[in-house]
């Protein structure tokens with residue numbers, strides 16, 4: 227591999243629409259790590275809404291566009307364990323019966339990583355130059371943890387942020403209740419799960435909660451706000467890229 | 483048991499509001515989860531055992547007819563009888579026939595989920611036979627006329643106060659000052675009552691955790707010893723088991739026993755593991771004079787060769803529900819049929835139909851915890867997704883969801899149009915919600931805002947901002 231791998235950033239649909247700063251944080255971190263970053267224009271969504279709703283045909287159609295949009299890069303990196311897991315594991319499964327494309331899908335899957343684990347495991351990043359004077363607690367998003375084995379990597383890098391201390395919550399690996407369309411189809415169940423998560427977060431006394439998936443973060447921020455629990459909610463990349471000074475936490479009033 | 487799975491949302495609503503239930507469910511962490519974790523910590527070869535178990539099951543499922551025939555042959559050699567039943571009706575009738583032949587009035591029962599599946603108690607009662615549950619949990623549920631809410635701890639949803647209340651209502655001999663402060667007081671009371679019933683029962687019905695092909699034995703695992711009394715005291719013993727319970731050898735059975743006890747209760751081995759082979763033989767001091775196996779299919783064989791075949795590997799340890807964040811919020815009854823939790827979300831649609839059970843595979847975040855703890859490594863989320871695909875094909879999901887999905891799919895496949903649409907939406911939302919940073923109500927998104935606020939987006943989309951930065955030469 228060349229010393230400066232060509233990385234395609236998969237921005238993810240939620241980050242694109244809701245919190246583009248996470249995309250810029252990813253861009254900054256990847257460049258700092260020595261990657262040449264490109265942003266394929268034809269990308270939209272990884273297809274999970276269709277895939278998880280049982281609409282396999284649409285999921286497959288999107289998988290095919292992803293195959294094209296992300297062809298020819300050394301790596302594909304997404305600031306989301308869930309979307310990276312979709313491309314890494316589920317996209318090959320969607321295409322496995324197509325002898326023409328199966329190998330390409332598997333190859334693409336194997337080159338796809340979640341941002342933080344890519345920085346540590348592939349690029350060998352061991353520290354970041356960032357500052358945040360807060361006590362944070364880290365929520366392990368389900369797909370990142372169980373599909374991609376992301377657990378130690380974000381904690382290791384967060385440990386090098388000046389002024390930051392980590393306080394673990396009771397069950398960081400228990401689902402926050404987001405689950406894509408689950409959270410709108412079963413709002414009451416989802417809200418109860420989110421409440422349990424927020425109780426665990428609040429018990430740590432941490433001022434900020436971090437995670438690597440915007441879906442979970444929107445759910446946690448939205449529920450914390452509904453319950454008037456004053457915890458700041460951020461994507462881990464914002465902290466690692468030292469962007470917290472100018473960027474209000476998720477769901478906080480705009481600074482003007 | 484009549485299913486109420488189609489009312490999952492209402493069932494869940496009731497469950498979440500039920501303070502007693504929530505108190506009981508909170509025990510999952512300290513009881514099941516912590517004990518399992520401790521047991522696994524002491525068994526480094528657990529992963530290897532899981533793989534071994536899985537490959538035995540795979541082998542059995544590809545040769546199920548062979549092992550069932552071998553098993554049945556051995557049962558008959560040992561003097562027992564096998565009753566092959568394709569449907570629930572056939573199984574109920576077979577049990578009734580055996581009871582009638584024995585002129586049974588009272589039947590004692592060990593814990594059996596298959597019996598719940600068949601609705602056997604009601605059926606026997608309708609035919610003038612009194613079934614008596616002898617498992618403590620099942621016994622209290624029988625008094626309360628409730629179905630189990632959990633497959634290994636059927637009365638998991640009850641608190642000590644509930645037990646006391648039911649005893650005081652039904653055990654009229656109880657002294658008013660009798661205290662039920664601890665679990666052992668409850669056990670003592672139930673044991674006292676049940677002991678008499680054991681001695682008058684004409685037939686004993688047990689389930690089976692495993693059926694061993696090489697010996698024709700059935701195996702039950704309990705912690706109370708009630709199963710042993712159920713199968714040895716009456717003159718007739720009926721084993722009620724489904725076809726996927728067969729394993730080739732005693733050795734294989736040992737592999738599963740090690741996985742089962744640890745996954746279920748965190749024990750190295752359950753207190754009682756009882757093997758029974760045929761009726762009493764000449765030198766035996768006790769045991770039944772008749773031994774029947776009612777071997778039930780009831781939908782299992784139709785899962786063979788499908789996306790759901792691996793569900794037949796399940797050893798009913800309950801680890802999946804003990805670790806499920808949805809089960810731990812709604813409890814077992816919300817699922818509305820015999821098998822709750824992730825196991826039920828896959829199995830129930832196969833047994834009672836997707837029209838009734840469509841919510842169960844849908845009501846999952848796919849967090850993957852169940853698969854990670856399942857001793858048989860059954861890919862439960864993947865199979866739930868397969869059910870969602872079936873539901874989607876049959877248009878069983880709500881029309882609104884389908885049209886939203888269609889709109890989204892249309893846009894997501896047209897990047898230019900998608901860019902425009904998301905840009906407008908993000909801008910609008912930022913304008914209206916930006917000052918507070920959130921929305922507490924949103925048109926078209928009440929599913930979200932009923933349960934939580936919606937944080938406002940930053941304003942422009944990533945792609946719009948990126949294009950601007952690029953034009954300005956800042957990137």
Ligand code: SF4
Pocket residue numbers: 745795796797798799800801802803824825852855856857858859860
């Ligand atoms: S699905 Fe797995 S975890 Fe659940 S009961 Fe069956 S064997 Fe146990």
